[in-house]
Amino acid sequence: MTELFSKLYSQLEQNLPFVIYSKPNDHVSNGLFQQNDTLHELESENSSGFVFASFYNDVNYIIPIAESELISVENTIKEVQYNEFEQSFTQEAKTDFENLVSLFVKEIRSGSCSKIVASRCEKFELKDFDVEKSFKRMVYLYPTAFKYCFFHPEIGMWLGATPEQLLKVNNNEISTVALAGTKTINELEKEWGEKEKIEQQLVTNFISESLEPFVDKLTLSEPYTYQAGKLLHIKTDIKAILKDNNHKDKVVQVLHPTPAVCGFPKDYARDFIIKNEGYARDFYAGFLGEWNFKINEKHTTDTDLFVNLRCCKIEDQVAKIFIGCGITEDSNPELEFIETVNKSETIKKIL
Numbered sequence: 001m002t003e004l005f006s007k008l009y010s011q012l013e014q015n016l017p018f019v020i021y022s023k024p025n026d027h028v029s030n031g032l033f034q035q036n037d038t039l040h041e042l043e044s045e046n047s048s049g050f051v052f053a054s055f056y057n058d059v060n061y062i063i064p065i066a067e068s069e070l071i072s073v074e075n076t077i078k079e080v081q082y083n084e085f086e087q088s089f090t091q092e093a094k095t096d097f098e099n100l101v102s103l104f105v106k107e108i109r110s111g112s113c114s115k116i117v118a119s120r121c122e123k124f125e126l127k128d129f130d131v132e133k134s135f136k137r138m139v140y141l142y143p144t145a146f147k148y149c150f151f152h153p154e155i156g157m158w159l160g161a162t163p164e165q166l167l168k169v170n171n172n173e174i175s176t177v178a179l180a181g182t183k184t185i186n187e188l189e190k191e192w193g194e195k196e197k198i199e200q201q202l203v204t205n206f207i208s209e210s211l212e213p214f215v216d217k218l219t220l221s222e223p224y225t226y227q228a229g230k231l232l233h234i235k236t237d238i239k240a241i242l243k244d245n246n247h248k249d250k251v252v253q254v255l256h257p258t259p260a261v262c263g264f265p266k267d268y269a270r271d272f273i274i275k276n277e278g279y280a281r282d283f284y285a286g287f288l289g290e291w292n293f294k295i296n297e298k299h300t301t302d303t304d305l306f307v308n309l310r311c312c313k314i315e316d317q318v319a320k321i322f323i324g325c326g327i328t329e330d331s332n333p334e335l336e337f338i339e340t341v342n343k344s345e346t347i348k349k350i351l
Protein backbone atom coordinates (compact mmCIF):
# COMPACT_ATOMS: atom_id res chain seq x y z
CA MET A 1 0.00 0.00 0.00
CA THR A 2 3.09 2.22 0.12
CA GLU A 3 2.50 3.44 -3.43
CA LEU A 4 -1.05 4.56 -2.57
CA PHE A 5 0.01 6.57 0.46
CA SER A 6 3.09 8.16 -1.11
CA LYS A 7 0.81 9.41 -3.86
CA LEU A 8 -1.67 10.64 -1.23
CA TYR A 9 1.07 12.56 0.64
CA SER A 10 2.29 14.12 -2.58
CA GLN A 11 -1.29 15.28 -3.41
CA LEU A 12 -1.71 16.77 0.07
CA GLU A 13 1.59 18.61 -0.24
CA GLN A 14 0.44 20.15 -3.53
CA ASN A 15 -3.10 20.73 -2.21
CA LEU A 16 -4.58 18.59 -4.99
CA PRO A 17 -7.84 16.58 -4.79
CA PHE A 18 -7.94 12.82 -4.31
CA VAL A 19 -10.02 9.97 -3.02
CA ILE A 20 -8.84 6.62 -1.73
CA TYR A 21 -11.37 3.88 -1.02
CA SER A 22 -11.88 0.21 -0.41
CA LYS A 23 -15.19 -1.51 -1.23
CA PRO A 24 -17.10 -3.92 1.02
CA ASN A 25 -15.38 -7.32 1.27
CA ASP A 26 -12.75 -6.32 -1.30
CA HIS A 27 -9.04 -7.05 -0.99
CA VAL A 28 -7.86 -3.87 -2.72
CA SER A 29 -7.76 -0.15 -2.07
CA ASN A 30 -8.15 2.29 -4.95
CA GLY A 31 -7.09 5.87 -5.47
CA LEU A 32 -8.05 8.65 -7.88
CA PHE A 33 -5.52 11.48 -7.81
CA GLN A 34 -6.67 14.57 -9.71
CA GLN A 35 -3.91 16.35 -11.61
CA ASN A 36 -5.35 19.85 -11.06
CA ASP A 37 -7.39 21.56 -8.36
CA THR A 38 -10.58 22.30 -10.32
CA LEU A 39 -13.78 21.65 -8.42
CA HIS A 40 -15.95 19.81 -10.95
CA GLU A 41 -19.70 19.63 -10.62
CA LEU A 42 -21.37 16.47 -11.86
CA GLU A 43 -23.16 18.04 -14.80
CA SER A 44 -23.70 15.27 -17.27
CA GLU A 45 -24.86 11.78 -16.51
CA ASN A 46 -22.22 10.61 -18.99
CA SER A 47 -19.32 11.87 -16.88
CA SER A 48 -17.04 9.25 -15.34
CA GLY A 49 -15.35 9.50 -11.98
CA PHE A 50 -15.83 9.47 -8.24
CA VAL A 51 -18.86 11.48 -7.07
CA PHE A 52 -19.24 13.23 -3.74
CA ALA A 53 -22.74 14.61 -3.21
CA SER A 54 -24.29 16.54 -0.33
CA PHE A 55 -27.42 15.60 1.64
CA TYR A 56 -29.30 18.60 0.26
CA ASN A 57 -28.43 17.45 -3.27
CA ASP A 58 -27.51 21.00 -4.26
CA VAL A 59 -23.88 20.18 -4.88
CA ASN A 60 -22.73 16.99 -6.57
CA TYR A 61 -19.02 17.02 -7.22
CA ILE A 62 -16.88 14.61 -9.20
CA ILE A 63 -13.21 13.72 -9.46
CA PRO A 64 -13.16 12.90 -13.19
CA ILE A 65 -11.11 9.89 -14.30
CA ALA A 66 -10.05 11.82 -17.40
CA GLU A 67 -8.07 14.22 -15.17
CA SER A 68 -6.79 11.70 -12.65
CA GLU A 69 -4.15 9.12 -12.06
CA LEU A 70 -5.69 5.82 -10.94
CA ILE A 71 -4.02 3.38 -8.58
CA SER A 72 -5.25 0.06 -7.20
CA VAL A 73 -3.23 -1.86 -4.62
CA GLU A 74 -3.65 -5.00 -2.51
CA ASN A 75 -4.61 -4.38 1.10
CA THR A 76 -1.65 -5.63 3.09
CA ILE A 77 -2.70 -4.78 6.63
CA LYS A 78 -1.91 -7.58 9.06
CA GLU A 79 -2.66 -5.77 12.29
CA VAL A 80 -3.62 -2.30 13.47
CA GLN A 81 -3.40 -0.45 16.75
CA TYR A 82 -6.08 1.95 17.75
CA ASN A 83 -6.67 4.34 20.60
CA GLU A 84 -8.91 3.24 23.41
CA PHE A 85 -11.15 6.09 24.49
CA GLU A 86 -13.69 6.64 27.21
CA GLN A 87 -17.23 6.99 25.91
CA SER A 88 -17.99 10.61 26.72
CA PHE A 89 -20.41 13.37 25.83
CA THR A 90 -21.50 16.69 27.28
CA GLN A 91 -24.77 17.18 29.11
CA GLU A 92 -25.49 20.03 26.70
CA ALA A 93 -25.18 17.75 23.65
CA LYS A 94 -27.48 15.21 25.32
CA THR A 95 -30.15 17.78 26.21
CA ASP A 96 -30.02 19.43 22.78
CA PHE A 97 -30.41 16.14 20.95
CA GLU A 98 -33.17 14.89 23.23
CA ASN A 99 -35.07 18.14 22.66
CA LEU A 100 -34.65 17.71 18.92
CA VAL A 101 -35.94 14.13 19.07
CA SER A 102 -38.94 15.25 21.18
CA LEU A 103 -39.74 17.89 18.56
CA PHE A 104 -39.52 15.28 15.78
CA VAL A 105 -41.75 12.85 17.73
CA LYS A 106 -44.32 15.60 18.27
CA GLU A 107 -44.33 16.40 14.56
CA ILE A 108 -44.78 12.72 13.64
CA ARG A 109 -47.58 12.30 16.18
CA SER A 110 -49.36 15.31 14.63
CA GLY A 111 -49.78 13.09 11.55
CA SER A 112 -47.73 15.07 9.02
CA CYS A 113 -45.19 12.29 8.44
CA SER A 114 -44.25 8.85 9.72
CA LYS A 115 -40.46 9.03 10.09
CA ILE A 116 -37.81 11.74 10.32
CA VAL A 117 -34.09 11.12 10.82
CA ALA A 118 -32.54 13.35 13.49
CA SER A 119 -28.79 13.90 13.51
CA ARG A 120 -26.08 15.86 15.26
CA CYS A 121 -22.45 16.79 14.81
CA GLU A 122 -19.94 16.09 17.58
CA LYS A 123 -16.53 17.73 17.73
CA PHE A 124 -13.83 15.24 18.67
CA GLU A 125 -10.40 16.57 19.55
CA LEU A 126 -7.58 14.94 17.59
CA LYS A 127 -4.34 14.16 19.39
CA ASP A 128 -2.10 12.89 16.62
CA PHE A 129 -4.23 12.42 13.52
CA ASP A 130 -2.51 10.31 10.87
CA VAL A 131 -4.57 9.81 7.70
CA GLU A 132 -2.69 6.66 6.69
CA LYS A 133 -3.22 4.97 10.07
CA SER A 134 -6.89 5.99 10.14
CA PHE A 135 -7.56 4.60 6.67
CA LYS A 136 -5.75 1.35 7.49
CA ARG A 137 -7.74 0.98 10.71
CA MET A 138 -11.00 1.34 8.76
CA VAL A 139 -9.90 -1.25 6.20
CA TYR A 140 -8.89 -3.67 8.94
CA LEU A 141 -11.79 -3.13 11.36
CA TYR A 142 -14.70 -2.74 8.96
CA PRO A 143 -14.36 -5.31 6.15
CA THR A 144 -18.05 -5.16 5.17
CA ALA A 145 -18.22 -1.35 4.95
CA PHE A 146 -17.30 1.05 2.13
CA LYS A 147 -14.21 2.87 3.50
CA TYR A 148 -12.94 6.13 2.04
CA CYS A 149 -10.89 9.27 2.51
CA PHE A 150 -11.84 12.18 0.22
CA PHE A 151 -9.96 15.44 -0.11
CA HIS A 152 -10.52 18.58 -2.13
CA PRO A 153 -8.92 21.94 -1.20
CA GLU A 154 -12.35 23.63 -1.48
CA ILE A 155 -14.22 20.93 0.46
CA GLY A 156 -11.71 19.67 3.00
CA MET A 157 -11.01 16.13 4.12
CA TRP A 158 -13.73 13.57 4.85
CA LEU A 159 -13.35 10.01 6.11
CA GLY A 160 -15.94 7.30 6.60
CA ALA A 161 -16.85 3.64 6.79
CA THR A 162 -20.45 3.32 5.66
CA PRO A 163 -22.62 0.21 5.84
CA GLU A 164 -25.23 1.51 3.38
CA GLN A 165 -25.29 1.01 -0.39
CA LEU A 166 -27.35 3.61 -2.26
CA LEU A 167 -27.25 2.05 -5.73
CA LYS A 168 -25.16 -0.44 -7.64
CA VAL A 169 -25.61 -0.65 -11.40
CA ASN A 170 -24.09 -3.52 -13.35
CA ASN A 171 -25.15 -3.36 -17.03
CA ASN A 172 -28.92 -3.13 -16.54
CA GLU A 173 -29.01 -4.93 -13.18
CA ILE A 174 -29.40 -2.74 -10.16
CA SER A 175 -29.21 -3.43 -6.45
CA THR A 176 -29.77 -1.40 -3.33
CA VAL A 177 -30.62 -2.02 0.31
CA ALA A 178 -33.13 -0.93 2.93
CA LEU A 179 -31.10 -0.48 6.10
CA ALA A 180 -32.48 0.75 9.42
CA GLY A 181 -32.95 -0.17 13.06
CA THR A 182 -29.94 -0.31 15.36
CA LYS A 183 -28.80 -2.36 18.35
CA THR A 184 -25.34 -3.18 19.66
CA ILE A 185 -23.53 -6.48 19.20
CA ASN A 186 -24.15 -7.20 22.92
CA GLU A 187 -27.87 -7.34 22.12
CA LEU A 188 -27.43 -9.95 19.37
CA GLU A 189 -29.72 -12.46 21.10
CA LYS A 190 -32.39 -9.82 21.84
CA GLU A 191 -35.32 -9.81 19.38
CA TRP A 192 -35.73 -6.73 17.20
CA GLY A 193 -38.40 -4.41 18.65
CA GLU A 194 -41.53 -3.37 16.78
CA LYS A 195 -40.19 0.20 16.49
CA GLU A 196 -37.09 -0.98 14.61
CA LYS A 197 -39.05 -3.36 12.39
CA ILE A 198 -41.54 -0.64 11.41
CA GLU A 199 -38.75 1.88 10.84
CA GLN A 200 -36.97 -0.53 8.47
CA GLN A 201 -40.16 -1.64 6.68
CA LEU A 202 -40.84 2.01 5.85
CA VAL A 203 -37.49 2.20 4.08
CA THR A 204 -38.17 -1.03 2.15
CA ASN A 205 -41.61 0.19 1.05
CA PHE A 206 -40.30 3.58 -0.03
CA ILE A 207 -37.48 2.09 -2.10
CA SER A 208 -39.71 -0.52 -3.79
CA GLU A 209 -42.35 2.08 -4.68
CA SER A 210 -39.80 4.62 -5.91
CA LEU A 211 -38.10 2.07 -8.14
CA GLU A 212 -41.34 0.67 -9.60
CA PRO A 213 -41.64 3.07 -12.63
CA PHE A 214 -38.05 2.46 -13.72
CA VAL A 215 -37.56 -1.29 -13.30
CA ASP A 216 -38.78 -4.81 -14.03
CA LYS A 217 -38.39 -7.94 -11.95
CA LEU A 218 -38.07 -6.28 -8.56
CA THR A 219 -37.07 -8.80 -5.88
CA LEU A 220 -36.68 -8.34 -2.13
CA SER A 221 -34.81 -10.56 0.30
CA GLU A 222 -36.24 -11.33 3.71
CA PRO A 223 -35.08 -8.73 6.25
CA TYR A 224 -31.98 -10.00 8.09
CA THR A 225 -29.57 -8.80 10.78
CA TYR A 226 -26.46 -7.14 9.40
CA GLN A 227 -23.33 -6.31 11.41
CA ALA A 228 -21.54 -2.94 10.97
CA GLY A 229 -18.63 -2.73 13.42
CA LYS A 230 -20.13 -3.13 16.88
CA LEU A 231 -23.62 -2.31 15.66
CA LEU A 232 -26.38 -4.41 14.14
CA HIS A 233 -29.00 -3.21 11.68
CA ILE A 234 -31.96 -4.74 9.84
CA LYS A 235 -31.29 -5.05 6.14
CA THR A 236 -33.29 -6.06 3.06
CA ASP A 237 -31.47 -6.61 -0.24
CA ILE A 238 -33.35 -5.19 -3.22
CA LYS A 239 -32.59 -6.14 -6.82
CA ALA A 240 -34.18 -5.27 -10.16
CA ILE A 241 -33.60 -4.81 -13.88
CA LEU A 242 -33.52 -1.25 -15.27
CA LYS A 243 -36.05 -0.72 -18.07
CA ASP A 244 -33.75 1.84 -19.65
CA ASN A 245 -30.03 2.09 -18.87
CA ASN A 246 -30.21 5.87 -19.28
CA HIS A 247 -32.51 6.16 -16.28
CA LYS A 248 -29.74 5.61 -13.76
CA ASP A 249 -29.51 9.26 -12.71
CA LYS A 250 -33.30 9.43 -12.31
CA VAL A 251 -33.16 6.40 -10.03
CA VAL A 252 -30.52 8.12 -7.91
CA GLN A 253 -32.72 11.22 -7.73
CA VAL A 254 -35.75 9.28 -6.52
CA LEU A 255 -33.83 7.22 -3.99
CA HIS A 256 -31.69 9.96 -2.45
CA PRO A 257 -32.06 10.74 0.39
CA THR A 258 -33.71 7.48 1.48
CA PRO A 259 -35.86 7.30 4.63
CA ALA A 260 -32.82 5.67 6.30
CA VAL A 261 -31.22 9.13 6.43
CA CYS A 262 -34.12 11.54 5.79
CA GLY A 263 -37.64 10.31 6.48
CA PHE A 264 -41.03 9.73 4.96
CA PRO A 265 -42.62 11.42 3.06
CA LYS A 266 -39.23 12.43 1.72
CA ASP A 267 -39.76 16.09 0.78
CA TYR A 268 -41.70 16.90 3.94
CA ALA A 269 -39.07 15.23 6.12
CA ARG A 270 -36.21 16.95 4.31
CA ASP A 271 -37.78 20.39 4.71
CA PHE A 272 -38.48 19.72 8.37
CA ILE A 273 -34.85 18.65 8.94
CA ILE A 274 -33.49 21.72 7.17
CA LYS A 275 -35.72 24.01 9.26
CA ASN A 276 -35.22 22.38 12.64
CA GLU A 277 -32.00 20.40 12.91
CA GLY A 278 -29.97 23.51 13.64
CA TYR A 279 -26.76 22.69 11.80
CA ALA A 280 -25.64 21.94 8.24
CA ARG A 281 -25.36 18.25 7.35
CA ASP A 282 -23.07 19.16 4.50
CA PHE A 283 -21.90 15.86 2.91
CA TYR A 284 -23.14 13.67 5.78
CA ALA A 285 -26.05 11.53 4.52
CA GLY A 286 -25.16 12.52 0.95
CA PHE A 287 -23.77 9.86 -1.38
CA LEU A 288 -20.44 8.95 -2.89
CA GLY A 289 -18.72 6.41 -5.10
CA GLU A 290 -17.91 5.27 -8.61
CA TRP A 291 -20.00 6.91 -11.32
CA ASN A 292 -19.76 5.34 -14.79
CA PHE A 293 -16.45 3.76 -13.98
CA LYS A 294 -14.78 0.76 -12.46
CA ILE A 295 -11.14 0.63 -11.55
CA ASN A 296 -9.19 -1.36 -14.20
CA GLU A 297 -12.08 -1.23 -16.69
CA LYS A 298 -12.32 1.36 -19.43
CA HIS A 299 -15.59 2.71 -20.85
CA THR A 300 -18.08 1.21 -18.48
CA THR A 301 -21.41 2.63 -17.38
CA ASP A 302 -21.33 0.63 -14.15
CA THR A 303 -21.91 2.63 -11.02
CA ASP A 304 -21.43 1.85 -7.33
CA LEU A 305 -22.75 4.42 -4.84
CA PHE A 306 -22.95 4.50 -1.05
CA VAL A 307 -24.68 6.72 1.51
CA ASN A 308 -22.21 8.83 3.47
CA LEU A 309 -22.75 7.52 7.03
CA ARG A 310 -20.38 6.86 9.97
CA CYS A 311 -18.24 9.69 8.65
CA CYS A 312 -16.36 12.76 9.80
CA LYS A 313 -14.80 15.93 8.46
CA ILE A 314 -11.24 16.70 9.56
CA GLU A 315 -10.70 20.37 10.44
CA ASP A 316 -7.28 21.22 11.92
CA GLN A 317 -7.11 19.38 15.24
CA VAL A 318 -10.80 18.47 15.33
CA ALA A 319 -12.90 15.77 13.70
CA LYS A 320 -16.54 16.71 13.19
CA ILE A 321 -18.35 13.40 13.57
CA PHE A 322 -21.85 13.12 12.08
CA ILE A 323 -24.37 10.72 13.60
CA GLY A 324 -28.10 10.27 13.35
CA CYS A 325 -31.00 7.95 13.95
CA GLY A 326 -34.47 7.31 12.61
CA ILE A 327 -37.28 8.79 14.68
CA THR A 328 -40.80 7.38 14.69
CA GLU A 329 -43.82 8.05 16.89
CA ASP A 330 -42.50 5.53 19.47
CA SER A 331 -38.97 6.96 19.81
CA ASN A 332 -37.52 7.49 23.27
CA PRO A 333 -35.26 10.61 23.19
CA GLU A 334 -32.72 9.26 25.67
CA LEU A 335 -32.34 5.91 23.89
CA GLU A 336 -31.98 7.70 20.56
CA PHE A 337 -29.19 9.84 22.01
CA ILE A 338 -27.38 6.72 23.27
CA GLU A 339 -27.73 5.27 19.79
CA THR A 340 -25.86 8.25 18.34
CA VAL A 341 -23.15 7.84 21.00
CA ASN A 342 -22.75 4.19 19.98
CA LYS A 343 -22.63 5.14 16.31
CA SER A 344 -19.95 7.77 16.98
CA GLU A 345 -17.63 5.01 18.27
CA THR A 346 -17.23 3.60 14.75
CA ILE A 347 -15.32 6.74 13.79
CA LYS A 348 -13.68 7.60 17.13
CA LYS A 349 -11.99 4.22 17.11
CA ILE A 350 -10.14 4.91 13.88
CA LEU A 351 -9.01 8.46 14.60
Ligand SMILES: C=C(O[C@H]1C=CC=C(C(=O)O)[C@@H]1O)C(=O)O
Pocket (backbone or CB within 6 Å): 117, 119, 164, 179, 180, 181, 182, 233, 259, 260, 261, 309, 310, 322, 323, 324, 325, 326, 327, 343
Ligand atom coordinates in the same frame (compact mmCIF):
# COMPACT_ATOMS: atom_id res chain seq x y z
C1 LIG B 1 -28.53 7.86 10.04
C2 LIG B 1 -27.65 6.91 10.39
O1 LIG B 1 -27.93 5.56 10.30
C3 LIG B 1 -29.02 5.08 9.54
C4 LIG B 1 -28.65 3.76 9.02
C5 LIG B 1 -28.88 2.60 9.76
C6 LIG B 1 -29.65 2.65 10.93
C7 LIG B 1 -30.28 3.80 11.29
C8 LIG B 1 -31.14 3.85 12.52
O2 LIG B 1 -31.27 2.82 13.21
O3 LIG B 1 -31.65 4.90 12.86
C9 LIG B 1 -30.26 5.02 10.44
O4 LIG B 1 -31.41 5.00 9.65
C10 LIG B 1 -26.30 7.24 10.89
O5 LIG B 1 -25.51 6.32 11.12
O6 LIG B 1 -26.00 8.44 11.03
